[in-house]
Amino acid sequence: xxxxxxxxxxxxxxxxxxxxxxxxxxxxxxxxxxxxxxxxxxxxxxxxxxxxxxxxxxxxxxxxxxxxxxxxxxxxxxxxxxxxxxxxxxxxxxxxxxxxxxxxxxxxxxxxxxxxxxxxxxxxxxxxxxxxxxxxxxxxxxxxxxxxxxxxxxxxxxxxxxxxxxxxxxxxxxxxxxxxxxxxxxxxxxxxxxxxxxxxxxxxxxxxxxxxxxxxxxxxxxxxxxxxxxxxxxxxxxxxxxxxxxxxxxxxxxxxxxxxxxxxxxxxxxxxxxxxxxxxxxxxxxxxxxxxxxxxxxxxxxxxxxxxxxxxxxxxxxxxxxxxxxxxxxxxxxxxxxxxxxxxxxxxxxxxxxxxxxxxxxxxxxxxxxxxxxxxxxxxxxxxxxxxxxxxxxxxxxxxxxxxxxxxxxxxxxxxxxxxxxxxxxx
Amino acid sequence: xxxxxxxxxxxxxxxxxxxxxxxxxxxxxxxxxxxxxxxxxxxxxxxxxxxxxxxxxxxxxxxxxxxxxxxxxxxxxxxxxxxxxxxxxxxxxxxxxxxxxxxxxxxxxxxxxxxxxxxxxxxxxxxxxxxxxxxxxxxxxxxxxxxxxxxxxxxxxxxxxxxxxxxxxxxxxxxxxxxxxxxxxxxxxxxxxxxxxxxxxxxxxxxxxxxxxxxxxxxxxxxxxxxxxxxxxxxxxxxxxxxxxxxxxxxxxxxxxxxxxxxxxxxxxxxxxxxxxxxxxxxxxxxxxxxxxxxxxxxxxxxxxxxxxxxxxxxxxxxxxxxxxxxxxxxxxxxxxxxxxxxxxxxx
Numbered sequence: 122x123x124x125x126x127x128x129x130x131x132x133x134x135x136x137x138x139x140x141x142x143x144x145x146x147x148x149x150x151x152x153x154x155x156x157x158x159x160x161x162x163x164x165x166x167x168x169x170x171x172x173x174x175x176x177x178x179x180x181x182x183x184x185x186x187x188x189x190x191x192x193x194x195x196x197x198x199x200x201x202x203x204x205x206x207x208x209x210x211x212x213x214x215x216x217x218x219x220x221x222x223x224x225x226x227x228x229x230x231x232x233x234x235x236x237x238x239x240x241x242x243x244x245x246x247x248x249x250x251x252x253x254x255x256x257x258x259x260x261x262x263x264x265x266x267x268x269x270x271x272x273x274x275x276x277x278x279x280x281x282x283x284x285x286x287x288x289x290x291x292x293x294x295x296x297x298x299x300x301x302x303x304x305x306x307x308x309x310x311x312x313x314x315x316x317x318x319x320x321x322x323x324x325x326x327x328x329x330x331x332x333x334x335x336x337x338x339x340x341x342x343x344x345x346x347x348x349x350x351x352x353x354x355x356x357x358x359x360x361x362x363x364x365x366x367x368x369x370x371x372x373x374x375x376x377x378x379x380x381x382x383x384x385x386x387x388x389x390x391x392x393x394x395x396x397x398x399x400x401x402x403x404x405x406x407x408x409x410x411x412x413x414x415x416x417x418x419x420x421x422x423x424x425x426x427x428x429x430x431x432x433x434x435x436x437x438x439x440x441x442x443x444x445x446x447x448x449x450x451x452x453x454x455x456x457x458x459x460x461x462x463x464x465x466x467x468x469x470x471x472x473x474x475x476x477x478x479x480x481x482x483x484x485x486x487x488x489x490x491x492x493x494x495x496x497x498x499x500x501x502x503x504x505x506x507x508x509x510x511x512x513x514x515x516x517x518x519x520x521x522x523x524x525x526x527x528x529x530x531x532x533x534x535x536x537x538x539x540x541x542x543x544x545x546x547x548x
Numbered sequence: 549x550x551x552x553x554x555x556x557x558x559x560x561x562x563x564x565x566x567x568x569x570x571x572x573x574x575x576x577x578x579x580x581x582x583x584x585x586x587x588x589x590x591x592x593x594x595x596x597x598x599x600x601x602x603x604x605x606x607x608x609x610x611x612x613x614x615x616x617x618x619x620x621x622x623x624x625x626x627x628x629x630x631x632x633x634x635x636x637x638x639x640x641x642x643x644x645x646x647x648x649x650x651x652x653x654x655x656x657x658x659x660x661x662x663x664x665x666x667x668x669x670x671x672x673x674x675x676x677x678x679x680x681x682x683x684x685x686x687x688x689x690x691x692x693x694x695x696x697x698x699x700x701x702x703x704x705x706x707x708x709x710x711x712x713x714x715x716x717x718x719x720x721x722x723x724x725x726x727x728x729x730x731x732x733x734x735x736x737x738x739x740x741x742x743x744x745x746x747x748x749x750x751x752x753x754x755x756x757x758x759x760x761x762x763x764x765x766x767x768x769x770x771x772x773x774x775x776x777x778x779x780x781x782x783x784x785x786x787x788x789x790x791x792x793x794x795x796x797x798x799x800x801x802x803x804x805x806x807x808x809x810x811x812x813x814x815x816x817x818x819x820x821x822x823x824x825x826x827x828x829x830x831x832x833x834x835x836x837x838x839x840x841x842x843x844x845x846x847x848x849x850x851x852x853x854x855x856x857x858x859x860x861x862x863x864x865x866x867x868x869x870x871x872x873x874x875x876x877x878x879x880x881x882x883x884x885x886x887x888x889x890x891x892x893x894x895x896x
Contacts, residue, residue: 211860217620236863237620327754328728329840382754383732385840518664521843521861528845532756548665 163450164195165457167442169227170209175409179277179473186469187460194453213237222445224454230273230441231264231513232520241272242446247455248274253462253480260437260505261479264513273443274461277476279404280495281436281508282339282428285411288421290320290399301429304343304369307400311376314399322376324389324398330527332386333370334510336402337527341366343430347504354507354514356547364540371534382531393423402428404438404511408491409475419491427498435502438511439479515547522546606876613869616661623865632870635659638668647674661866669871671846672854675760676878679850680828683764683771687824688817690768691775696805698776699783709780713773724837727766728753753838756847763834763848771827775820782816783809818886825882829875832856851875 171180184196213226217240228234234241249271254262261275284307286298294314301307311322326332342350345362352358378384378392390407392398394417401407408425411417427434442461448454460466467478472488477496485496499505507513512520526542529535579585613632617623637643639654646654647670656665694712698705715723730736733749742750752762786809794804832852835844842853842861851871859868 214620214860214863218622240620328838330843331840378734379749380732380734380736382751383728383736518662518862518864521857522664524841524843525846528839528843528849531754532759532845532847545665 163453164197165225165450165453166197166223167225167457168209168212168223171227175406175474179470182473183276183461183466183470186466187457190460190465191456194456210236220447222447222449224448224450225442225444225458227440228273228443229512230261230275230439230443231507232516233512234267234272234443235516238267240445240447241267241443242448243270243272244274244444244455244458245271248444248458248462250459253459256464256480256482258479258481258500258502258505260435260502260507261439264437264439264507265441273441274458275439275441275479276461276467277440277471277474278435278479278499279406279438279476279511280499281335281404281438281511282342282431282434283403283405283407283425284428285393285401285403285407285423285425287320287393287396287399288424290314290318290396293318294320294399296399298424298426301426303430304340304428306429308369308372308376311373311400315376318399320396321378321392321398322400323373324392324401325373325377325381326384326386326389327374327377327381327531328383328385330524330531331510332389332403333531334523334527335404335508336373337366337370338509339402339428339431339436340369342434342436342506343428344369347434347506350506353543354509356519358544360540360544363543364536367530367536367539367543370530371536374534405491405495406475412475412489412491419489425491425494433503435499435505436508437505437513438508439513519546609869609876610873612866613873615866616659617866617869618661618862618864620863631659632867635666635867636669636870636874639670643668643670646670647677659867662864666864666867669851669854669874672849672851673874675848676829676850676852676875679760679764679767679831680825680878682761683767683828684821684824686764687768687772688775688820690772691820692779692810692813694772694776695779695783698780709777712776715770716774718770720831720833721837723766723770724834727762727769728838730766731762754845756845759845759848763831763838767828767831767834771824775824778816778820779813782813786812818889822883822886826879829879851878 167184169176169180171177188194188196209226210228213223213228214237216222217237222240249265257265257275261278265271265273265275267273284298284301291298291310291314294310294317296310296313298310301310307323314320314322325336338350341353341362344365345353345359349359349362353363374381378389378398381389386403387410389398390401390403390410393401393407394411394414405425408419408423411419411423417423442458444454444458461470462480464478464480464483467480468483468485468487471478471492475492477483477488477492477499478485481500483496485493488496509515509520509523515523523543523546526539526546529542530539611625611628612623614628614630615623615625616627616631635657638657643654654668654670656667658665698708698712702708718726730738731752733739733751738752739749742748750758752758755762790808790812791804794808799807830852831850832842835848835850835853836842836856839845839848842857843849844853851874855868855871855875858864858871
């Protein structure tokens with residue numbers, strides 16, 4: 122009997138104790154909300170839109186790796202479903218309005234950071250240590266800063282200036298992809314494909330604007346060089362260069378599938394896989410679909426060249442995890458961001474995602490051959506300009522204007538009007 | 549519930565009664581025993597909730613549209629002005645002309661809260677009105693035709709009715725993807741059908757001349773079944789003696805419907821019209837799914853896509869609210885005459 126009483130007594134005490142602990146955690150949470158810090162942290166609230174596919178596998182691998190390395194840090198992962206970044210931004214916007222930021226979330230770095238600019242805090246001392254800073258290349262480093270201060274950690278890099286091809290179709294057409302050296306050569310190669318094969322020369326979707334914006338920015342980079350490209354992103358673009366890049370897109374549009382406006386990127390990409398199309402210009406997530414197909418192998422059935430004319434540049438599309446001021450879990454978030462800035466975390470993530478680590482000292486032997494080749498290109502690149510379509514180069518208001526200009530371009534391919542709208546997007 | 553005006557009148561007469569010297573306890577008792585007061589537990593909570601969350605939100609949205617609110621932070625309600633409306637309706641004469649396809653270029657303005665030029669709403673306003681008018685007119689006409697056909701006592705009547713109504717049960721996302729396929733120049737059924745009559749594959753989805761019509765066509769497909777059901781119900785409500793009388797007087801079928809039956813469908817038309825035009829205002833989901841975002845291109849851009857773009861892509865909350873108010877006023881313009889006519893007929 123007495124032992125029973127003791128049991129109950131103890132359990133009551135332990136209930137009280139745990140209630141006190143919960144209260145203390147709450148208090149600690151409050152104090153950390155007011156910037157006090159110290160005491161046990163809240164669990165990390167990570168919001169992302171990688172709710173399916175390779176993105177989901179990648180974030181799962183990253184979190185698993187992190188939890189093995191830091192078993193003491195708790196995670197409250199909250200994927201925002203819908204798999205669209207737009208939804209995620211709305212959720213973040215609403216939470217920031219309510220002054221209730223999460224620990225971190227998936228966002229494009231670069232100019233996109235301006236959207237929630239005031240809400241971020243510096244992680245220059247805690248995360249961007251000398252060791253980290255030395256091992257990031259200048260391009261990604263620049264994108265991780267907001268007004269000259271590090272506020273985010275780039276996690277992966279997808280390259281935009283790729284030209285993927287189906288080897289068999291190009292062989293049949295008598296085109297050697299390695300010999301292409303300018304955007305004009307791509308158009309000629311498309312003409313050869315059209316003449317010598319039944320395949321569609323250039324797979325592209327035009328129901329949404331994004332693929333065309335990507336293609337145009339790649340053409341601008343290839344024709345106007347990094348300087349011309351950078352001048353445009355800074356609002357000092359040369360309208361002639363913009364026009365020339367648009368004209369290249371118009372020339373290529375002759376070689377699109379005839380139902381380009383009704384298909385999606387996946388369908389366009391499948392055309393390349395099935396030998397119904399020769400080329401596709403895409404970010405290297407296109408290769409993710411190829412690697413899922415056992416009968417479509419890198420080097421044998423498909424290949425990739427840097428978009429002709431843009432050699433030496435690695436056109437960046439990155440995801441990153443920024444640090445919010447007023448953070449619910451300051452220490453834990455910084456620990457997590459440091460893990461994201463480590464080669465270990467980046468390799469775990471990118472192995473699943475199909476992209477490459479932004480650090481130049483990563484051991485990429487665990488990545489696939491294509492990723493290793495891309496990584497070699499990346500570390501050897503002269504410049505790493507930021508993508509316009511993928512939110513790095515221009516702020517969201519300007520990007521909306523650019524997308525608007527292209528939504529009109531897709532209707533009538535009016536080069537003059539679009540060129541003016543693009544240059545005017547910065548006003 | 550009792551007529552609010554009657555309630556009000558009672559209250560006045562009550563207070564009159566008190567000045568006449570009626571005792572306070574009596575009037576208190578009569579206040580408590582009043583129907584409207586006694587039923588308050590039932591109607592008051594929803595009344596307050598709707599008032600707060602619907603009409604309160606409408607008023608709040610209007611207030612927001614008068615501020616300069618953009619980005620994150622708190623709106624500043626101390627400095628209210630109509631600048632956003634001036635930006636939205638910049639260049640009124642040219643703007644109005646441009647919505648009917650005339651008039652020159654309308655330049656945007658740079659309001660105080662923005663570093664970038666903000667375009668007026670003329671283009672999307674024109675598209676919205678065109679979509680609304682075209683879609684609802686055809687939808688009603690088609691619905692009426694179907695209703696008359698189904699009402700003629702055909703075989704498998706119920707089956708047809710279900711088939712016509714079925715598209716309405718689908719979400720906009722499904723119908724948008726479906727019509728993206730239907731409009732495919734190579735494999736889509738529309739182009740296959742056109743091919744049969746010798747019209748060669750037509751680009752529809754990104755064709756500036758056909759885009760909006762294509763959207764309207766898909767919406768007609770989805771909602772004409774609804775118009776049919778409303779008309780069918782109204783047709784069933786017309787006594788068969790009317791049909792018989794017209795027949796006896798020697799009216800042909802066409803004449804009978806035209807002169808006798810259709811004029812009696814006025815109420816049904818108005819109520820179907822209200823619902824259908826409101827669907828047209830909300831075609832956002834359809835465009836969003838069809839064009840993979842809120843940038844359907846200038847020929848199909850409607851106020852709803854423009855509003856979401858301003859609010860959520862650019863975080864121009866105040867300007868987004870301004871467009872929302874414009875949409876609200878448009879919806880009000882459609883609903884108000886209906887409500888007024890109902891009121892006049894004593895149906896309200």
